[in-house]
Amino acid sequence: EVQLVESGGGLVQPGGSLRLSCAASGFTFSSYEMNWIRQAPGKGLEWVSYISSSGSTIYYADSVKGRFTVSRDNAKNSLYLQMNSLRAEDTAVYYCARVNLKRFVSYMDVWGKGTTVTVSS
């Protein structure tokens, strides 16, 4: 079964750090680009970060640039999001999602169930 499972969420104080993980199974992880998406309570979806299949190309939303770092370990079938200098507005459910490509259009066809990050004192 194709699956993504996030972990590492929790309660952290403003200014603190957290590292999220996303474990992939059921597909050749090293062949796929990946995204992190988040959703603040009661709000819509916000794209956070992209990483290419090899990890050589990375992009971030302006809202997290300079504070978050995405990485992957293809040998461990895992995706990571290191979050530093956390703010209250980073409170959200964080999803990892697989990027697929057909007819030159990329889309996110597999999503994890999400992990919750709460930034509060």
Added chain:
Amino acid sequence: DIQMTQSPSSLSASVGDRVTITCRASQSISSYLNWYQQKPGKAPKLLIYAASSLQSGVPSRFSGSGSGTDFTLTISSLQPEDFATYYCQQSYSTLYSFGQGTKLEIK
């Protein structure tokens, strides 16, 4: 950055109704447009990719159309399980962006 705007933000409809949701991009994105469905407490689910291609396993009552800046998601005959929030998302830019969502509620 490409801004995505959905309308309406919320919609009340009845089982059996035909429903259309609109998504507009701030610049032309060709057909680089995807639609997702999200139910409360669940992860989003891909419905339509490349503006009009139905994802495997998604019922044929869902359809998508459009190109350039204007896109639509249509549900031909609403079923009880379709009441959810729908999001459009552009992948023309690698700085992906989503619409604000359309909440579809039971009338």
